[in-house]
Amino acid sequence: xxxxxxxxxxxxxxxxxxxxxxxxxxxxxxxxxxxxxxxxxxxxxxxxxxxxxxxxxxxxxxxxxxxxxxxxxxxxxxxxxxxxxxxxxxxxxxxxxxxxxxxxxxxxxxxxxxxxxxxxxxxxxxxxxxxxxxxxxxxxxxxxxxxxxxxxxxxxx
Amino acid sequence: xxxxxxxxxxxxxxxxxxxxxxxxxxxxxxxxxxxxxxxxxxxxxxxxxxxxxxxxxxxxxxxxxxxxxxxxxxxxxxxxxxxxxxxxxxxxxxxxxxxxxxxxxxxxxxxxxxxxxxxxxxxxxxxxxxxxxxxxxxxxxxxxxxxxxxxxxxxxxxxxxxxxxxxxxxxxxxxxxxxxxxxxxxxxxxxxxxxxxxxxxxxxxxxxxxxxxxxxxxxxxxxxxxxxxxxxxxxxxxxxxxxxxxxxxxxxxxxxxxxxxxxxxxxxxxxxxxxxxxxxxxxxxxxxxxxxxxxxxxxxxxxxxxxxxxxxxxxxxxxxxxxxxxxxxxxxxxxxxxxxxxxxxxxxxxxxxxxxxxxxxxxxxxxxxxxxxxxxxxxxxxxxxxxxxxxxxxxxxxxxxxxxxxxxxxx
Numbered sequence: 001x002x003x004x005x006x007x008x009x010x011x012x013x014x015x016x017x018x019x020x021x022x023x024x025x026x027x028x029x030x031x032x033x034x035x036x037x038x039x040x041x042x043x044x045x046x047x048x049x050x051x052x053x054x055x056x057x058x059x060x061x062x063x064x065x066x067x068x069x070x071x072x073x074x075x076x077x078x079x080x081x082x083x084x085x086x087x088x089x090x091x092x093x094x095x096x097x098x099x100x101x102x103x104x105x106x107x108x109x110x111x112x113x114x115x116x117x118x119x120x121x122x123x124x125x126x127x128x129x130x131x132x133x134x135x136x137x138x139x140x141x142x143x144x145x146x147x148x149x150x151x152x153x154x155x156x157x
Numbered sequence: 158x159x160x161x162x163x164x165x166x167x168x169x170x171x172x173x174x175x176x177x178x179x180x181x182x183x184x185x186x187x188x189x190x191x192x193x194x195x196x197x198x199x200x201x202x203x204x205x206x207x208x209x210x211x212x213x214x215x216x217x218x219x220x221x222x223x224x225x226x227x228x229x230x231x232x233x234x235x236x237x238x239x240x241x242x243x244x245x246x247x248x249x250x251x252x253x254x255x256x257x258x259x260x261x262x263x264x265x266x267x268x269x270x271x272x273x274x275x276x277x278x279x280x281x282x283x284x285x286x287x288x289x290x291x292x293x294x295x296x297x298x299x300x301x302x303x304x305x306x307x308x309x310x311x312x313x314x315x316x317x318x319x320x321x322x323x324x325x326x327x328x329x330x331x332x333x334x335x336x337x338x339x340x341x342x343x344x345x346x347x348x349x350x351x352x353x354x355x356x357x358x359x360x361x362x363x364x365x366x367x368x369x370x371x372x373x374x375x376x377x378x379x380x381x382x383x384x385x386x387x388x389x390x391x392x393x394x395x396x397x398x399x400x401x402x403x404x405x406x407x408x409x410x411x412x413x414x415x416x417x418x419x420x421x422x423x424x425x426x427x428x429x430x431x432x433x434x435x436x437x438x439x440x441x442x443x444x445x446x447x448x449x450x451x452x453x454x455x456x457x458x459x460x461x462x463x464x465x466x467x468x469x470x471x472x473x474x475x476x477x478x479x480x481x482x483x484x485x486x487x488x489x490x491x492x493x494x495x496x497x498x499x500x501x502x503x504x505x506x507x508x509x510x511x512x513x514x515x516x517x518x519x520x521x522x523x524x525x526x527x528x529x530x531x532x533x534x535x536x537x538x539x540x541x542x543x544x545x546x547x548x549x550x551x552x553x554x555x556x557x558x559x560x561x562x563x564x565x566x567x568x
Contacts (some may be wrong), residue, residue: 006514007510007511007514007565010510011507011565016566041522042505042506042521042522042523042537043522043523043527043530043536043537044506044536044537045536065536066504066506067504067505067506067507068504068506068507068566069506069507071504125510128506128510131506
């Protein structure tokens with residue numbers, strides 16, 4: 001009980017570092033799709049753009065208003081998906097989502113999730129899982145739209 | 158604190174307040190505007206009803222049915238007395254305050270009370286439950302929604318009064334759940350009357366903490382909920398002027414709300430039954446009756462005085478914290494026991510999480526009042542709310558936990 005409620009397992013040093021110095025924050029011009037997601041329970045919001053180069057995610061730019069967990073998560077997202085293909089990004093997303101929904105019973109793979117393993121503690125705080133997933137769900141939505149738009153563009157040409 | 162009010166004695170009635178949380182920390186419950194805790198007297202009354210008198214009401218021709226009907230209707234009588242209703246039939250039971258407000262919006266619409274060119278007036282400090290039903294009514298009828306603004310101090314902007322000859326309905330909160338502001342509702346009801354508009358007062362945060370006399374207030378409708386006033390969840394109250402209720406069409410159709418039914422059509426029961434289709438919240442009425450007995454025994458004047466004193470103490474202690482900004486009136490005048498605040502450099506979610514790690518339960522987010530937050534350019538706040546069992550020691554624990562939070566986040 002005491003262990004499960006330990007806030008230090010939630011606020012890992014890595015998370016606080018990402019929160020204070022987020023990677024890739026800010027909206028940059030261009031982009032192949034833009035989405036706006038909200039967490040209706042708390043009002044946290046993110047506007048996120050996916051910038052593709054073929055099937056490679058060239059950039060994920062975002063403007064997020066939210067708690068440390070949601071901000072740090074967006075920063076880690078940027079680290080993990082930029083420079084990879086959309087398919088690889090979705091594989092990482094699946095691993096992150098599995099970790100978040102594992103109630104603390106999923107052992108994260110550091111090779112896949114890198115700094116994302118610091119979110120393992122979040123899984124023990126059900127109210128905060130949505131915070132950690134906000135930017136990832138926005139990425140999923142935007143990347144799906146962007147690849148769809150690309151495919152439609154190709155079909156049309 | 159008044160000499161007649163013994164908060165330590167009151168706390169003995171609330172077993173949950175003795176609870177220990179993770180790390181063997183005592184519970185500091187500062188989320189009463191969200192839902193209040195329940196005294197043993199209320200829980201016992203509900204228990205006794207289920208264990209000894211349970212049956213459906215109004216339709217059971219047996220002894221238990223008669224006992225259950227009497228117990229259910231006694232709850233109504235007690236609530237009517239508590240709020241100063243001129244007759245018990247003016248008290249309609251709903252499932253919560255939201256349903257009570259939706260009921261009014263629905264039946265006024267069905268009665269043709271508003272149409273294109275007409276206006277409905279609310280305010281920017283309303284809970285979503287006193288905004289959305291009126292937006293929906295405006296959409297259904299072609300009416301226009303107008304609202305009172307909020308001053309930088311967190312008061313209703315009465316100077317820019319949106320009530321005009323076109324206004325048909327005015328719906329405003331008595332006590333803001335986010336800002337804590339107590340509004341001059343009698344004045345607003347008078348303004349509504351002067352232009353012939355219906356008035357509804359959302360008293361969800363008022364009935365629990367200040368003496369309320371609906372007859373003196375004179376509003377057409379007053380809505381509130383049981384669970385914020387030491388009563389159970391699952392029961393809300395709509396008070397309406399009897400003549401007005403009697404002139405309005407039904408809300409939901411079903412059992413209990415009819416006079417007679419044929420395949421060709423139905424006629425409807427008089428109020429309050431007309432608005433209470435189906436099996437009502439029976440045990441909840443018993444529990445709410447016990448809740449108003451409990452509040453009456455304490456004396457609502459005493460409850461209000463305690464709330465005022467504890468809020469004044471909390472405001473005084475909170476402003477000591479640099480980086481903390483109270484969103485809402487900073488003086489304990491015309492102010493209820495809810496204080497929303499921001500802490501520079503720390504998101505409300507993180508504040509609430511850190512406070513929880515110290516056993517201090519508060520709410521973080523938009524508190525179902527997004528437009529009110531927008532007035533102050535913030536998306537969310539942390540809210541500490543107090544009630545008849547809150548102590549100064551708990552405020553001290555809150556303040557200490559906030560300092561800890563600042564340190565933790567280096568803010």
